[in-house]
Amino acid sequence: MTLRLFRLGWSLALPVAVLGFLSGGCFRKAPDTIAEPGVLRFWNGFTGPDGATMERMVKRFEKDSGLRVKMQIIPWATYYDKLTLSLAYGGAPDVFICHANRLAEFARYNVMRPIDDLIEGDAALDLDDMLPNVLAAAQYEGRQFGIPLDCHPQGLYYNERLFREAGIVDTNGKARPPATLEEFLEAARRLTKDTDGDGRPDRWGFAFTWLRTNWITFISQFGGSILNADLTRSAINQRANVEATQLMADMITRCRIAPKPEGFDSWMGFRQGRVAMAIEGIYMLSSLEEQKGLEYGGAPVPRFGRRMAAWGGSHVMCMPRKLPDDRVKLAWRFMRYLSDHSLDWAEGGQIPIRKSLLKHPRFLAMRVQRAFARELPYVVFEPASHKSTEIMPFYDAAIESSLLGLQTPQEALNEAHRRIGQVMARP
Numbered sequence: 336m337t338l339r340l341f342r343l344g345w346s347l348a349l350p351v352a353v354l355g356f357l358s359g360g361c362f363r364k365a366p367d368t369i370a371e372p373g374v375l376r377f378w379n380g381f382t383g384p385d386g387a388t389m390e391r392m393v394k395r396f397e398k399d400s401g402l403r404v405k406m407q408i409i410p411w412a413t414y415y416d417k418l419t420l421s422l423a424y425g426g427a428p429d430v431f432i433c434h435a436n437r438l439a440e441f442a443r444y445n446v447m448r449p450i451d452d453l454i455e456g457d458a459a460l461d462l463d464d465m466l467p468n469v470l471a472a473a474q475y476e477g478r479q480f481g482i483p484l485d486c487h488p489q490g491l492y493y494n495e496r497l498f499r500e501a502g503i504v505d506t507n508g509k510a511r512p513p514a515t516l517e518e519f520l521e522a523a524r525r526l527t528k529d530t531d532g533d534g535r536p537d538r539w540g541f542a543f544t545w546l547r548t549n550w551i552t553f554i555s556q557f558g559g560s561i562l563n564a565d566l567t568r569s570a571i572n573q574r575a576n577v578e579a580t581q582l583m584a585d586m587i588t589r590c591r592i593a594p595k596p597e598g599f600d601s602w603m604g605f606r607q608g609r610v611a612m613a614i615e616g617i618y619m620l621s622s623l624e625e626q627k628g629l630e631y632g633g634a635p636v637p638r639f640g641r642r643m644a645a646w647g648g649s650h651v652m653c654m655p656r657k658l659p660d661d662r663v664k665l666a667w668r669f670m671r672y673l674s675d676h677s678l679d680w681a682e683g684g685q686i687p688i689r690k691s692l693l694k695h696p697r698f699l700a701m702r703v704q705r706a707f708a709r710e711l712p713y714v715v716f717e718p719a720s721h722k723s724t725e726i727m728p729f730y731d732a733a734i735e736s737s738l739l740g741l742q743t744p745q746e747a748l749n750e751a752h753r754r755i756g757q758v759m760a761r762p
Contacts, residue, residue: 374403374404375429376428377393377669378406378407378428378431380414381408382408382409385621388680388683392680407428422441422446422655423446428655429654429666430666432650433653435472436717436719439475439719440723441653442476446655447656448480448653448654453663453667464689466486469711472719473649480653483688485686485688486647486649486685486687486711487686488707489552489646489647490633490706491513491613491635492612492631493510493611493633494611495510496630498511498512498522503525512637514635515637515638519637519639520586523540523541523586523592524592526541526592526612527539527611538608538611539593541611541613543583545615546731546734546735547734548616549614549646552645555715556641556642557639560718561718566720567759569759572751580744584740602615606626606629617686617707618685632706635710645713646717647715652673654670682701693708722758722759726758726759729755
């Protein structure tokens with residue numbers, strides 16, 4: 336699957352439409368939550384192995400606290416639609432997960448509770464122990480709307496066996512992942528193989544996976560961005576973005592180290608040894624652990640452009656705005672517990688944002704998580720605009736068009752600029 340638009344649950348328009356309706360007060364509102372004494376309601380979209388990890392954490396909280404948690408796991412593809420309706424019409428959970436790139440939409444329409452007062456009133460919470468750039472991803476207009484449970488950057492996965500066979504090793508004979516564009520291109524050329532002589536590679540040195548997040552990594556390394564600094568106008572057709580997109584396209588057409596992003600499941604190709612390198616998120620780690628016989632490693636994304644950067648996301652723990660005070664205290668207790676025990680969460684394929692946990696021996700033993708964590712100081716999130724999901728389809732289309740060769744990067748990004756500009760110009 337090449338575009339994976341809904342892998343992390345970004346449905347496209349319902350929050351803006353429904354929550355806009357909510358802000359106008361044009362409906363008869365039901366109760367905000369369905370409260371049961373001593374019972375917390377918790378919603379998330381952890382339908383994979385991460386769900387089993389969260390279930391263990393919840394059970395441990397129940398044992399330690401004496402409280403009960405009703406956890407509802409909803410597939411990400413429908414999660415935000417259901418969350419939006421519950422926040423608008425009643426029945427919202429006490430605690431819910433919101434991806435960092437969706438937080439601005441909900442905060443904009445005043446349906447999430449700011450937690451600045453809870454942070455200030457919690458003497459045991461050490462904010463200095465949290466990575467400030469990731470903590471800021473849960474802010475909107477200067478207020479804190481949740482605590483990040485994790486950060487999930489993408490990094491470079493590589494096939495160790497194929498690297499050794501190609502002689503791409505260090506002085507100890509171990510696979511040596513590339514760190515620069517030159518090293519990356521050279522490794523990818525050596526790893527791309529046409530074994531049957533038909534002129535088409537049977538194994539690729541590299542393959543793009545999730546085009547959107549791969550592209551954000553590339554443009555960020557070149558100093559580009561999707562919107563301008565104050566998030567009011569499109570900046571997508573700037574020179575840095577064109578340059579980065581052209582490099583991606585050249586990897587397919589000129590360098591011939593990567594396949595076109597159609598008709599080819601790049602991630603499955605990596606799992607099966609038909610792709611030697613892939614840039615993907617730490618959340619895909621569990622699928623590699625399930626692949627028998629696969630020897631893989633993880634490393635930071637190479638430096639393709641003028642600076643180091645890597646796309647990242649975060650699962651943010653949030654509360655609905657009109658939660659009663661007694662339930663706010665319970666919800667905060669639960670959120671703090673999950674944050675304090677986020678090293679358990681990291682074992683399922685995530686990275687904690689606590690500096691102290693990043694130095695913990697348990698975390699240092701997680702080789703891929705440890706490698707990807709080196710990117711945390713320069714991780715890049717998607718624009719914190721309440722129109723973020725409205726503009727996504729336009730740059731998704733531009734990226735795909737560029738990499739398929741349907742348009743030049745400049746043409747594709749000009750068209751995206753025009754369409755995004757129309758969205759941003761609306762009130």
